[in-house]
């Protein structure tokens with residue numbers, strides 16, 4: 001029998017190691033920076049033992065943000081730019097990983113794998129694009145061959161395509177991590193991530209009830225977009241702008257009137273739908289052509305709070321519900337106060353109370369999916385396809 005080549009031999013050796021050191025990468029819809037989580041794993045599936053050794057977010061500079069924004073969530077872009085960015089982001093992410101490892105004094109040779117989400121540039125579930133003959137689709141760029149070659153570390157990437165191939169919408173993938181890391185028998189839990197888009201995983205107390213993981217609607221994306229457009233700021237730090245404005249209830253109702261909120265879950269979305277054009281359409285519908293810009297930010301912040309609380313109230317009317325919040329929106333006091341007020345029967349906590357750093361949660365999730373790709377078994381959770389996700393890129 002011919003011997004396996006060096007890449008495959010290394011792959012088998014890594015897959016069979018009792019303990020693995022893996023890096024998870026996430027670069028989300030907020031485009032604030034690259035989240036890098038260095039984790040130690042043993043086991044797989046619900047038996048996974050996991051430790052977060054180091055975490056950092058390396059902020060993107062304005063130039064890089066603009067480069068990505070040029071092609072992000074837009075129907076028409078330069079194909080040349082997308083092609084250039086695919087290689088460029090891969091190489092850039094590799095440089096950021098090497099920088100983080102240097103800062104942590106970790107030798108890249110000791111890291112077994114990198115699990116890279118890539119940068120989503122377009123998310124197109126069938127419900128959203130509505131084009132006959134085409135199914136669900138999504139596109140993450142930042143090619144992993146560049147990461148593997150530049151870092152010398154086996155890289156697993158492009159997790160969402162397998163989810164779609166097996167019948168999903170390619171997102172949210174959070175449930176695999178949420179169930180592995182956040183379940184507690186006998187307790188009704190929601191793990192709520194407020195990133196650019198808000199999503200949640202409901203883990204019921206009773207094992208016979210189905211786990212549900214779904215996007216809910218906008219998290220920070222509209223608040224950030226309005227801050228960029230009208231205040232020359234990238235976000236509303238500590239809700240300073242929202243707190244100086246007044247919620248416009250007519251506009252709030254118009255925003256909430258979109259059919260997305262009436263569609264059955266699980267469902268996914270993105271800034272392809274929730275953008276400033278969406279807000280202008282809602283203003284048009286109620287003939288509100290002029291609105292004070294601080295009132296607009298307050299209304300968009302209330303929109304995030306209300307769409308999340310409506311979904312939770314409408315779907316999980318269960319006793320003793322605990323909601324563990326993560327993502328940058330957990331630091332938006334206006335949104336968190338709104339949830340606390342609108343959901344008096346639930347307890348609102350932070351994922352840190354589960355021992356999971358809320359900022360690191362999504363990067364940890366991808367590290368965990370990388371671990372599953374190496375040594376796991378397909379898991380049937382909720383309505384999600386039972387498949388192992390990710391593609392392998394070798395360093396040599």
Ligand SMILES: Nc1ncnc2c1ncn2[C@@H]1O[C@H](COP(=O)(O)OP(=O)(O)OP(=O)(O)O)[C@@H](O)[C@H]1O
Nearest residue numbers: 028029030195196197220235237238327328329332
């Ligand atoms: N102090 C703060 N006050 C208000 N908002 C904040 C604060 N800190 C962070 N945020 C919000 O969090 C955002 C970043 O969130 P996060 O890093 O979770 O996004 P992401 O990973 O891109 O999201 P996604 O889950 O959609 O991929 C910022 O753009 C901002 O809107």
Ligand SMILES: CC(=O)N[C@H]1[C@@H]2OC[C@@H](O2)[C@@H](O)[C@@H]1O[C@H](C)C(=O)O
Nearest residue numbers: 120123171172173174195197199362
């Ligand atoms: C296509 C895509 O990148 N979706 C992201 C985005 O950000 C939040 C929400 O929309 C979620 O569906 C998903 O990310 C997380 C990590 C997920 O898959 O669970």
